Amino acid sequence: MPSVLLAGANGFVTVTILQALLNQGYNVVGTVRSESKIHYLHDKFSKFVDEEMLTFAVVQDITVPGAFDEVLKANKFDSVVHTSSPYHWNVTDARRGMLDPAIKGATGILESVRMLSPTVKRVVITAMFGNIMNIPKGDWPGKVYTEEDWNTITFDEQALSHPSMAYVSGKEGAERAAWDFVKETKPHFTIMFGPPEQELTSFNTSTADIYDVFNGTSEPRFTTWAWVDVQDLAQAHVLAIDAPAAANQRYLVTTGNYSAQAIADYIWEHYPERAVAKRDLGITYKHGFDTMLRDTLKKLEELEAEGK
Incomplete structure (x- = not known):
């Protein structure tokens, strides 16, 4: 069966990609940053480990030149899936903690x-919606983003101003560097870029953003509104490995545009006991969004009829 190198196998998106690859019959070597990260994956995918479809390798620092050399020499791969890039706000050095792992990690594994x-025919790299979003424009009503768009923030302009900007700049820098690599070296493989269920010793940043609204400790704080289920995103990575049309292409994978408020609205509708006012005041919610909107529109019709 085809063999895949999966870089960063314990990541939020990557664990689901790993499951999809194994379900499709691929043999996978997954890299992690330390031996301790292997235990959870070994237990979760013990069936595939026992069948020798899944093995692991430790790559401690993906920014080091030749970081993946040892695992590449020890195995014969047909394809590579690279998703590794830190996504958290607990950094004191944005360049070292965000930019270097994203950019040097991508260019290093390609080199x-x-x-x-020589047996690798396809490298699939995970990017993010921020790579194409015009962040200074904000929501930009009426704008329809496509794979032709690029983020307009320059590398030095805001990259180090906040971890979120460093993350976006790192992801964009990695993608631009990868395209430059293909253009300049004309490698024997093609690349494919895509946007965007791991061991929960702590929540990853994306999950924490939702959970903090769910438990009432934060208002919605999302800055990007393009959403995709991680299972669909994982399937996109698997399909990209063999799809001839995906060679050297860039794909925006999303189920649509949803506001951050939609998360809060869903929680209020389906988990009304989570609402802060109910907890503190003991209020019972009897009128949902549909009722509110129905009554409001009815009143507006009445006011129209009265000529107001």
Whole structure:
């Protein structure tokens, strides 16, 4: 069966990609940053480990030149899926903690594959919606983003001003560097970019953003409104490995545009006991969004009829 190198196998998106690859019959070597990260994956996918479809390798620092050389030399791969990029706000050095792992990690693995893995035919790299979003424009009503768009913030302009900007700049820098790599070196493989269920010793940033609204400790704080279920995103990665049309392409994978308020609205509708006013005041919610909107529109019709 085809063999895949999956970089960053314990990540939020990557664990679901790993499950999808194994379900499709791929043999997978998953890299993690430390031996301790293997235990959870070994237990979760013990069936595939026992069947020798899944093995692991430790790559401690993906920013080091040749970080993936050892695992590439020890295995014969048909494809590579690279999703590794830190996504959290607990950094004191944005360049070292965000930018370097994203950019050097992507270019480093591409160079190692070019030099050491002649059997690799496709490299799939995960980007993010921020790579195409015009952040200064904000919501930008009426704008329809496509794969032709690029983020307009320059690398030095705001990259180090806040961890979120460093994350976006790192992801965009990694993608631009990868396209430059293909253009300049013309490697024996093609690349495919896509946007965007791991061990929960703590919530990853995306999950924490939702949970903090769910438990009432935060208002919605999302800055990006393009959403995709991680299972669909994982399937996109698997399909991209063999799809001929995906060679050297860039795809925006999203189920649509949803506001951050939609998360809060869903929680209020389906988990009304979570609402802060109910907890503090003991109020019972009897009028949902549909009722509120129905009554409001009815009143507006009445006012229209009265000529007001």
